[in-house]
Amino acid sequence: MAEPLDDPADQPECPFSQGGGLLPDELRTWMVLLAATGAVEQRLRSVVKETLDVSHDEFLILCLLAEQPEGLRMTRVADLLGRPKTRLTYQIACLQHSGLVTRKSVCGDKRGVEVALTEKGRGRLREASARLSETVSRALTETIGPAQRAALSALVPDLADDAP
Incomplete structure (x- = not known):
């Protein structure tokens, strides 16, 4: 995997920042968001x-479970992440084996399974959150330059209103 470049000026320009191609503004902006998400x-x-x-x-x-103190049904987790339920079952089993989540049957529904974050899982996320947040902020700062911010603001004007 290629190492990220440290200086944003060294980053190649996003091909969607220029405009004037075949894509309408909405699709071009969507591609900017995908590029930022990928980074x-x-x-x-x-x-x-x-x-x-x-x-x-x-x-x-x-992260999904961290925002849901009561837990979530596995089908809901699969829907929110766009993952197949069979793959999710394996991932939940790995997390459960690590002691980060619990899994239990839903009362009154034989097929329903609910997963929740354990205290150990909450603690691990709390400990890692500063470093993870910094990673996200840095990647976004290095990926979304002035042209991309302008495209996003033009497409979603309310974003510009909330800017500091």
Whole structure:
């Protein structure tokens, strides 16, 4: 995997920042968002593995559960992440084996399974959150330049209103 460049000026310009091609503004802006998301995911993969010792997909599950103190049904987790239920079952089993999540049957529904973050999982996320947040911020700062911010603001004007 290629190492990220440290200086944003060394980054190649995003091909979607120029405009004037075949894509309408909405699709071009969507591509800018995808590029930014890809950059964040690429950076997060190694930091997540190093700090939490889980895969990126398992990290996404932990993040979903962190926002749901009561837990979530596995079908809902699969829907939110766009993952097949069979793959999710394996990932949940790995997280459960690590003591980061619990899994239990849903009362009154034989097929329903609910997963929740354990205290150990909450603690690990709390400990790693500063480093993970810094990773996300840095990746976004290096990926979304002035042209991309302008494209996003033009497409979603309310974003510019909330800017500091």
